Amino acid sequence: MSLRRGPPGRLKVTVLLFASYRELVGVESLAVSLPQSTTVGTLLAELRRRGGGWARLPTAPAVAVNRSYSRDTTELADGDEVALIPPVAGG
């Protein structure tokens, strides 16, 4: 009781996968429940621990949170849309 913990609630985010990542994992969209204050980097580690195709994702893929590129240290908020972005090939 001497150590103050973070708020007890959890947050839900939606993970999106595209193109080669989608085919690698076999998943297009996934709802994930996470502890408060989870960062993008922590979420990625969590996903890779699921094994299978998830484990074969790159260690540090590009990630967009709510449709903007983000950093590993970005903290997630409830309702965020987190997309794993394979190397792009537009144009």
Next chain:
Amino acid sequence: MSLRRGPPGRLKVTVLLFASYRELVGVESLAVSLPQSTTVGTLLAELRRRGGGWARLPTAPAVAVNRSYSRDTTELADGDEVALIPPVAGG
């Protein structure tokens, strides 16, 4: 008779004027008879000596001989087409 002169023939060139030069001189095309070995620079001086609009032409306008830009020192040949080129404004 001790001094050897150039060949006795003369050469004919056509002088063309465009845009502001044409309007300045009031002439679009002119046949000129010149001594052999006349250069572009000499022709220009000759034209300016005619007075009127000719005298108001720039001292060293751009000149094209047979549709390629030339230098003052270029020697003219019989039948050459010599165009006085005002500052250009294409595009």
Next chain:
Amino acid sequence: MPWWEVTTDPIDPAVLQRRVAMPGNGAVSLFLGTVRNVNEGRGVRAVEYEAYGEMASEELGRIVAEAAALAGTDRVAAVHRVGRLGVGEASVAIAVSSPHRADAFAGARHVIEEIKRRLPIWKREHYVDGRSEWLSGTEPTTAAARAPEAPL
């Protein structure tokens, strides 16, 4: 005003050109990207573009706004097509008009370079030998590092 779109419809460059036309702007730079019949020595029959649609549209809007600021004009238009495209079809078109030709070129160049660097779009090439593959692309991480609007 800037205009942009990510769409499955065929691209008509004349439409883009009209969108950026303005009587005071005498220079128009238009860029088209078309599907090539060969890539790295392999014959290509068609290309399938997949997009993270909502983000691609937002990101393209950011790119277009950057180009407008860079070129000092609001007359920037860009469209990226997605879906299956045959050889020779346009996958991307960009138009910038400006009073100054250098600005028009610079604006169009910025848009295509940034599209290639960071637009969340992927390309599966279908080869004449019947196989197909996702094209290895460009890591968009540098865009995140420098994006001024990176969240938090």
Next chain:
Amino acid sequence: MPWWEVTTDPIDPAVLQRRVAMPGNGAVSLFLGTVRNVNEGRGVRAVEYEAYGEMASEELGRIVAEAAALAGTDRVAAVHRVGRLGVGEASVAIAVSSPHRADAFAGARHVIEEIKRRLPIWKREHYVDGRSEWLSGTEPTTAAARAPEAPL
């Protein structure tokens, strides 16, 4: 193959685009110059382009050939219109296609820069106040100094 023309006909950019299209060339840079409604603060109603036709065509051919060499492609097309043009009408159009976008841009840029520097074409602007004037242009002398094909 390179293509160029000095003509009184209206310009259709789509025609130029088709002229440079090639299945192996995925990048097309198109440039258009259009008549502006204002120049140096004066309202413009129309512009009359006069050309030294035969030389303009030959010189444009040389410029197009230079651009082709520069861009490493023979897919360069350029057209300059002459005669009386209204505001918004295209006076010049350039198209370059290439496997590489940087080459396409560089080729188109070369053509328009050299057109402005040395094409024997002149412009009389007709202003909304009823007056008209020859536009003061660019001395093309440097072109002569550096032209490798300067006679004699």
